[in-house]
Amino acid sequence: MTATADVAPLTGEGARTIRIGTRASLLARTQTDIVASALTAAGATVEVVTISTDGDRSQAAGTPIAQTGVGVFVTALRDAVLAGEIDVAVHSFKDLPTAPVPGLSLAAVPAREDPRDALVARDGMVLGELPPGAVVGTGSPRRIAQIAALGLGLELVPIRGNVDTRIGKVARGELDAVVLARAGLARLGRVGEATEVLDPLQVLPAPAQGALACECRTEDAPLEHFLRSTLHDESVAVAVSAERAVLGGLGSPCGAPVGALAEVVEDLDDDGHVVERLSLRAVAATAEGALVRGSATGETEDAERIGRELAEELLADGAEPKGLAGSETPQQDQPPPAS
Numbered sequence: 611m612t613a614t615a616d617v618a619p620l621t622g623e624g625a626r627t628i629r630i631g632t633r634a635s636l637l638a639r640t641q642t643d644i645v646a647s648a649l650t651a652a653g654a655t656v657e658v659v660t661i662s663t664d665g666d667r668s669q670a671a672g673t674p675i676a677q678t679g680v681g682v683f684v685t686a687l688r689d690a691v692l693a694g695e696i697d698v699a700v701h702s703f704k705d706l707p708t709a710p711v712p713g714l715s716l717a718a719v720p721a722r723e724d725p726r727d728a729l730v731a732r733d734g735m736v737l738g739e740l741p742p743g744a745v746v747g748t749g750s751p752r753r754i755a756q757i758a759a760l761g762l763g764l765e766l767v768p769i770r771g772n773v774d775t776r777i778g779k780v781a782r783g784e785l786d787a788v789v790l791a792r793a794g795l796a797r798l799g800r801v802g803e804a805t806e807v808l809d810p811l812q813v814l815p816a817p818a819q820g821a822l823a824c825e826c827r828t829e830d831a832p833l834e835h836f837l838r839s840t841l842h843d844e845s846v847a848v849a850v851s852a853e854r855a856v857l858g859g860l861g862s863p864c865g866a867p868v869g870a871l872a873e874v875v876e877d878l879d880d881d882g883h884v885v886e887r888l889s890l891r892a893v894a895a896t897a898e899g900a901l902v903r904g905s906a907t908g909e910t911e912d913a914e915r916i917g918r919e920l921a922e923e924l925l926a927d928g929a930e931p932k933g934l935a936g937s938e939t940p941q942q943d944q945p946p947p948a949s
């Protein structure tokens with residue numbers, strides 16, 4: 611990154627090219643294209659750069675996913691931003707570890723897809739129609755804990771692979787159903803293949819599911835401002851910060867059996883004025899694998915505190931600090947090389 615590139619304008623005459631980094635998977639590229647299109651529509655010149663992550667590489671090499679750890683999918687993109695190879699990284703927000711990274715700014719949180727989980731089952735079935743013993747694929751401890759708690763007698767088995775691979779296991783009759791993020795299906799134009807969108811009363815999504823995160827170098831203040839003014843949705847950012855504060859408050863890595871869903875809703879204050887309020891629900895697992903649930907509401911400006919306090923309530927109710935071993939990310943999104 612040269613100094614001249616940083617001082618060149620972001621739109622109009624002599625504009626610099628904004629290099630946007632993406633992982634190679636079809637879902638990642640689709641998400642990056644959403645961001646690239648919005649920046650182009652705002653008058654910017656963009657270039658999409660595919661970054662092969664350690665996660666992608668170790669999968670290609672056949673390394674067991676447990677050895678690659680949480681966040682491997684994110685680290686290569688972040689390193690490329692810090693090194694000046696790219697200017698913006700687009701992440702699935704739910705894959706980001708909760709700790710901030712020095713030198714990087716979360717410049718924008720774009721509009722969110724429907725955050726709920728979806729079922730893709732054979733013969734158009736919904737969860738309640740699957741017979742006892744039906745085999746349901748999901749490697750996510752959060753999904754396993756919540757679906758097991760429904761007491762339907764389903765057999766939950768870990769699965770690997772990208773969205774296409776996972777759905778294919780149902781189409782080929784290897785599994786009776788799979789559970790995955792509705793947002794992934796929607797972004798790939800395949801939401802019609804969902805046979806049920808799971809009610810958050812039964813299955814709460816992962817914190818930040820369905821949301822994207824756009825990061826840039828903190829020192830690139832003009833770009834940070836441009837991303838924010840072009841892409842940012844403050845209501846989504848507020849909701850996601852409450853959800854992630856639950857995760858942080860439990861001391862859990864992303865991928866722990868923790869679900870959280872916040873919404874900014876309109877309410878009336880004592881004088882009858884419309885005010886925005888934050889509504890948050892969360893679920894976590896105890897050491898014995900039982901679920902503890904809770905909810906909270908409050909002012910949108912207190913989002914993080916509301917999330918942390920809900921985490922404390924869940925801990926007081928027996929939620930296991932740090933959750934169980936396992937990671938939603940590596941087990942849920944494993945694109946084959948160059949897919």
Ligand SMILES: NCc1[nH]cc(CCC(=O)O)c1CC(=O)O
Nearest residue numbers: 702790791794819820939942943
């Ligand atoms: N865990 C991997 C992952 N990260 C983001 C998505 C989907 C898109 C999103 O949730 O924003 C997925 C796949 C899934 O959980 O089915």
